[in-house]
Amino acid sequence: MNTSFVHVHQNDNVIVTLKNYEKGDSLFFQDKEIVVKEAIPIGHKVATNYIRAGDNIIKYGFPIGHAKQDIQEGDWVHTENTATNLAGTLEYTYTPTTTSLIKKKSDRTFYGYVRKNGDIGIRNEIWIINTVGCINKTAELLAKTANQQFQQEGFDGVYHYPHLFGCSQLGDDLHNTQKILSNLVHHPNAAGILVLGLGCENNHIAEFKKVIGEYDENRVKFLSVQEADDELEEALELVSDLVFYAKSFKREAVPLTKLKVGLKCGGSDGFSGITANPLVGAFSDKLIAHGGTTILTEVPEMFGAETILMNRATDEQVFHKIVDLVNDFKEYFLKHNQVVYENPSPGNKKGGITTLEEKSLGCVQKGGFSPVTDVLPYGGRVTKTGLNLVQGPGNDLVSVTALAAAGAHIVIFTTGRGTPFGGPVPTVKMATNTALAEKKKNWIDFNAGELVHGKAMDELTDELFDYMIDLASGNKQTNNEKNGFKEISIFKDGVIL
Template sequence: MSKVVQLNSNDDVVISLQVIRKGETIQIHTDEKDLINITIQEDIPKGHKLLVHPVKEGEDILKFGYSIGKAKRDISVGEWVHTHNLATGLKGILDYTYQPINQPKVPKQSEHMFQGYIRENGEAGIRNEIWIINTVGCINKTCELLAKMGNESFKDRGIDGIYHFPHPFGCSQLGDDLSNTQKLLASLVQHPNAAGVLVVGLGCENNQIEYFKEVIGEYPPNRVKFMKSQEVEDELESGLVLIEELVKYAEQFKRQPVPVSKLKVGLKCGGSDGFSGITANPLVGAVSDIIVADGGTTILTEVPEMFGAETILMNRAENDEVFKRIVHLVNDFKQYFIRHDQEIYENPSPGNKAGGISTLEEKSLGCTQKGGHSVVVDVSSYGERVVKPGLNLINAPGNDLVSVTALAAAGAHIVLFTTGRGTPFGGPVPTVKIATNSDLASRKKNWIDYNAGQLMEGKTMDELKVDLFHYILDLASGEKKTNNEKFGFKEISIFKDGVIL
């Protein structure tokens, strides 16, 4: 087995598949397909980069066929390339020109189906849950108790559980912060994985139930119930009565065949490493293309992790209008950094660096692979639900909890979460943790749901993309559960950008 992988024949670096020691010799192919020997000048950690072409100070270093930054000094063949000798080449807010490219479409092979729940409004759900959404953080514990009592009282009533998602907001917020909280919570209220929703308010918060109803919009009155805690004698007793009504409503729904065209899947990475852009992210991208070819929807976010690779997405825009919206998405998020006097390109994280990622453009070039090769059909604001089938972009940061929550609010039934470092968390919807390497998959069996590291052990992309796609169909059909579901890791986090009174 080779000790390195070469991603593009033009690349200046290769990736180590194992620890390579100083003095060892490796072989790589040149552009002419000749084999050359390279002597390693220093120890190279697993997943990190080593130089195969000499580079002068200030020159670009290529990986994936694109620049991942500029050399801080002259670097010679066989050296370890990382943060000590590689710096970002990204700068400020940019002007962009639409240069559309013709992406090859993945052929639709058959009408794939899953067993889901069809709601009154025609949308499909993959779980038959009751969700408790609180308008304000003051009553987190009340709602937690209601969920616990409800699960004890109605555990054998044909539902998949009663869940509450604590958060600290809904009061003492102003302007966009309050609007973001309302939009996001309202989108969760509308999520079809929830057969019924109990909205619980306190009574004196900014996010008053009367105003919140306006943000929610239309809803079946049997599906969404409301309770103001300050206006009932016993909020636990009253809440349980309302939950029982919702359970009765939820019992009418039964699984039935549903086409993949009704499925929405969120795409996310967290705790990335040097293998993320080689295994898990391109695998998820290949599955995204299958879902889109079937008429389904995939959703990509983490806007700061598009910086440096944004033109790839921009040039895949369906039309000039979508292109302009992607430009605004990217530049508006850069303005957010500038407004807070923060360095736009202060990324990757310590865990990313330990895993072999050196610059933001390297991280972004790996991150955007989760979107496959599909055309970008639409761009949505934070907290909004996506409406157009195909590959969508939504506005949210890279933070794991915040972005997965935004993906769920956008309508994702499932989130595919690639990771090279591992994490136990999950969003309000099934969150599939996909390991970039087999070491992580074997060490963290209670975290990891799928092992993309098999791509470095003889499995082909064609094999694994079909396997992962069918795993997703089984998950959507209720035949499988993710680890975050099994162990109760279902959380939300809301984006904040303003003053708290």
């Protein structure tokens, strides 16, 4: 294996550096010597031949933009000389592609908690879901006091999820808040839920119950703090009941077909589409082959690579759902007078990503090669096994929350830059490069950087698969769990009163 650069696809006219190059350094590509024209950081692109102004830059075998000026062999290919090809909404034609993915009858199991309604949880936690942001601190104090008061034996702790909304919201924004919070109420990783309301908010408890629908009264309790004489004392009594209920559940073997895993990337770099995202894609295909489910979001980071997903739709109805998913999100950008390619972020660019197409072509690799079985709106919940798409932005906190709300037991979060963030479910931080994994051991759970140091994809996929089963079975914890980093964030588009 070449240790100096990666040529991702045979048709690419760029290579990706595996070390820092100085001006005048030489690298040997195929049958020629290329002299580097300027200092080029690790993870960035070098032109392998002369590229005329207007010609496409090719990476992953697809255009990632075009040359704004003539680019010489050995030049650094980045933001100064490359422009996106993206514009507004497009029309698409369904051109289905076949997949060689073979479904297998799976005898693999993990140890989870079978809830009364048949749902499977991988954690046995108590969650405090507050209907409105005004009582974030009340929920925080309650969780802290409860964890001090109740011995965590037989359950996995009490957690609260602060947010800003639930009042002074109109239309879709209020509905989005209610859907996300309702889905968290129904999430099986929580053995018990205390819904904490203020009393005067738009999303007051009586109204919120309409969105929640059916629930188990032993599992879900409610308290309006304006109506309580001592809200902390009354809430602790309710939490005590929930703890007792949670302790009635024991782990038992359940089929792997019940496992749902969310797929997310954040703080990407030039290796994201070479190591971590393809590794997650291989894991996704393997889990789906065993009858399990994966969920992919970050719609703006599908722009430029959306046809790859569209052509893997299981039927024409799902194809049209993907078209609407992509074009509706483009319309959201245009409605706010923003160009659809306003991405990648400064950190992405520093890491070696130049255009949104480049980021997207790396991003969609997390979905592997499996057919797309369903497309969900924001706040939707998974009902079909296989690869699902859910509407959501690229923002880390909002999209991980959407994945958890859709039903993901675990989220795999690939990153080349690093982040301590964790969602309400175990959030596996996967490094795209070994340097990050070694530097941020309290953040990173899994190192995909081993792929550029000689480890085979099949071997690392098996390691990841076994790690995820151990994680689901409670034999391991992610760093976000160990550190108590469990957060949510809700999408907002409209007016706040």
